[in-house]
Amino acid sequence: MLIKIGGGKKNNLEYICNDIKTLIDQGEKVVLVHGASVTRDELAEKLGVPTETIISPSGISSVFTDTDAIDVFLMAYPGIVNKKIVAKLQSYRVNAVGLSGIDGQLWRGKRKTAVYSKEGEKTKLITNNMSGKVTDININLILLLLDNKYVPVVCPPALSEENEIINTDNDWAAAVMAGALHIEKMIVLFEAPGLLKKFGDESSVIKKVDKTKLDECFTYTQGRMKKKLLGAKEVFRLGLKKLYWSDGRIKNPIFKALKGEGTVIS
Amino acid sequence: MLIKIGGGKKNNLEYICNDIKTLIDQGEKVVLVHGASVTRDELAEKLGVPTETIISPSGISSVFTDTDAIDVFLMAYPGIVNKKIVAKLQSYRVNAVGLSGIDGQLWRGKRKTAVYSKEGEKTKLITNNMSGKVTDININLILLLLDNKYVPVVCPPALSEENEIINTDNDWAAAVMAGALHIEKMIVLFEAPGLLKKFGDESSVIKKVDKTKLDECFTYTQGRMKKKLLGAKEVFRLGLKKLYWSDGRIKNPIFKALKGEGTVIS
Numbered sequence: 001m002l003i004k005i006g007g008g009k010k011n012n013l014e015y016i017c018n019d020i021k022t023l024i025d026q027g028e029k030v031v032l033v034h035g036a037s038v039t040r041d042e043l044a045e046k047l048g049v050p051t052e053t054i055i056s057p058s059g060i061s062s063v064f065t066d067t068d069a070i071d072v073f074l075m076a077y078p079g080i081v082n083k084k085i086v087a088k089l090q091s092y093r094v095n096a097v098g099l100s101g102i103d104g105q106l107w108r109g110k111r112k113t114a115v116y117s118k119e120g121e122k123t124k125l126i127t128n129n130m131s132g133k134v135t136d137i138n139i140n141l142i143l144l145l146l147d148n149k150y151v152p153v154v155c156p157p158a159l160s161e162e163n164e165i166i167n168t169d170n171d172w173a174a175a176v177m178a179g180a181l182h183i184e185k186m187i188v189l190f191e192a193p194g195l196l197k198k199f200g201d202e203s204s205v206i207k208k209v210d211k212t213k214l215d216e217c218f219t220y221t222q223g224r225m226k227k228k229l230l231g232a233k234e235v236f237r238l239g240l241k242k243l244y245w246s247d248g249r250i251k252n253p254i255f256k257a258l259k260g261e262g263t264v265i266s
Numbered sequence: 267m268l269i270k271i272g273g274g275k276k277n278n279l280e281y282i283c284n285d286i287k288t289l290i291d292q293g294e295k296v297v298l299v300h301g302a303s304v305t306r307d308e309l310a311e312k313l314g315v316p317t318e319t320i321i322s323p324s325g326i327s328s329v330f331t332d333t334d335a336i337d338v339f340l341m342a343y344p345g346i347v348n349k350k351i352v353a354k355l356q357s358y359r360v361n362a363v364g365l366s367g368i369d370g371q372l373w374r375g376k377r378k379t380a381v382y383s384k385e386g387e388k389t390k391l392i393t394n395n396m397s398g399k400v401t402d403i404n405i406n407l408i409l410l411l412l413d414n415k416y417v418p419v420v421c422p423p424a425l426s427e428e429n430e431i432i433n434t435d436n437d438w439a440a441a442v443m444a445g446a447l448h449i450e451k452m453i454v455l456f457e458a459p460g461l462l463k464k465f466g467d468e469s470s471v472i473k474k475v476d477k478t479k480l481d482e483c484f485t486y487t488q489g490r491m492k493k494k495l496l497g498a499k500e501v502f503r504l505g506l507k508k509l510y511w512s513d514g515r516i517k518n519p520i521f522k523a524l525k526g527e528g529t530v531i532s
Contacts, residue, residue, distance in 0.1 A: 043341075047312055071346055075309075078364070079345020080337055083423070083431065087368050091429035097370040097407070098344070102353050104363040104416055141363070144414055150370055150407070157349070163357035165349065 006190035007035025011248030019254035036081035101158035134173035171231030179238025189248030194263035272456035273301025277514030285520035302347035367424035437497030445504025455514030460528035
């Protein structure tokens with residue numbers, strides 16, 4: 001089972017760790033992937049290098065990551081957030097091991113040396129963006145840890161073909177890793193009760209989505225959700241059976257997701 | 267072989283990685299431990315929470331670490347510095363995996379809930395210091411990685427008995443880990459050509475030290491070096507054969523250390 005926790009601070013780590021402990025006790029093998037975007041943005045602000053966003057010509061937003069932003073990225077993702085999740089899991093007697101995509105070449109990708117950014121009416125070419133999509137996974141490292149009763153806790157950055165540290169879309173990377181590991185169930189926890197029909201309206205949760213009709217969802221989603229949809233399309237293409245999008249803020253978030261309290265895509 | 271790299275920025279990572287690559291090609295098994303004190307201090311300054319030092323009644327200095335300081339610690343050690351070393355090693359085709367002491371319960375210690383600090387004439391009791399000495403090592407995790415051709419790159423923090431994230435003396439932790447792993451050769455690289463007879467005088471390198479006479483060295487060492495001496499005493503007590511203290515700034519730092527160009531303690 002692969003569980004992805006969003007980078008929002010309202011996700012309840014105690015509740016999530018408690019469910020993971022139960023899963024482990026039931027003999028489940030669990031791989032965790034997490035974000036840290038809010039921590040990253042707060043730190044960037046404090047350090048005077050605020051996070052900048054790029055909007056692609058097709059309307060997908062992503063973070064502009066120069067070498068300064070990579071440092072802030074490292075502070076937040078494998079630094080603060082990864083280690084706090086690992087320590088919290090340890091306090092629940094789950095023997096977690098934190099890894100970034102660069103450790104053991106876990107997440108390999110190709111850096112996009114040129115990306116286009118829409119700025120009003122203009123489109124700008126950006127060449128110093130340290131970012132790229134994950135294409136290859138070192139599943140041996142994950143399997144080695146799982147076989148020895150460790151719970152891998154994974155986060156970006158990834159490693160480029162030229163061994164640069166690159167920012168990478170976490171939803172896409174989690175999808176590629178789930179595919180490589182032949183994961184059947186994937187749970188994505190975030191600060192909403194599921195996929196919403198109306199942006200911001202938490203009563204508009206869509207309970208079931210047909211995996212062949214994910215394209216239709218793009219019309220009513222915004223920002224980060226569009227990336228989650230792209231990740232979802234990819235992970236089904238790679239063989240996933242069931243994808244759960246559910247609330248990371250509530251008690252028993254994982255078991256409630258599995259019961260279908262959020263959005264089930266299959 | 268265990269190699270420890272100090273937290274100073276003048277240590278030359280390219281030279282160090284180049285030697286590690288050669289060692290790996292020669293079939294050597296290598297475990298790396300690193301510091302990040304300069305990066306930590308710079309970040310603490312930028313974030314407005316400068317590093318504070320405690321002087322123990324016996325004159326040993328250490329860093330005061332409250333929960334804010336733990337965050338800065340995580341940013342610098344497992345965040346920026348660990349991942350940059352891992353990526354650099356990857357660029358030398360060394361398949362490094364970064365770990366902190368909390369991952370897989372690698373470094374366990376007991377938090378010192380009360381420490382004394384000399385402040386001028388007075389001695390103050392401090393109870394909110396998130397710090398402690400490493401006592402137990404999960405050598406299985408290190409051996410698992412080594413047996414599968416990974417190079418572990420390890421740094422603090424450690425995990426307390428109550429699963430808190432704690433700062434820990436890196437020289438002591440490296441010593442305990444070297445002992446647990448039955449390491450025979452340990453190399454410590456820093457920003458000096460070896461153990462100096464006169465503080466600051468790089469021409470005063472002591473070439474050989476008898477491991478039974480380490481206590482005598484305390485008379486002419488200052489600050490961090492006293493901690494290195496305590497670590498050295500411990501690692502010999504635990505069975506080490508040879509300890510090399512040498513220059514991390516020069517070309518072929520590891521091979522020069524092994525040739526005795528720095529200080530050899532045995």
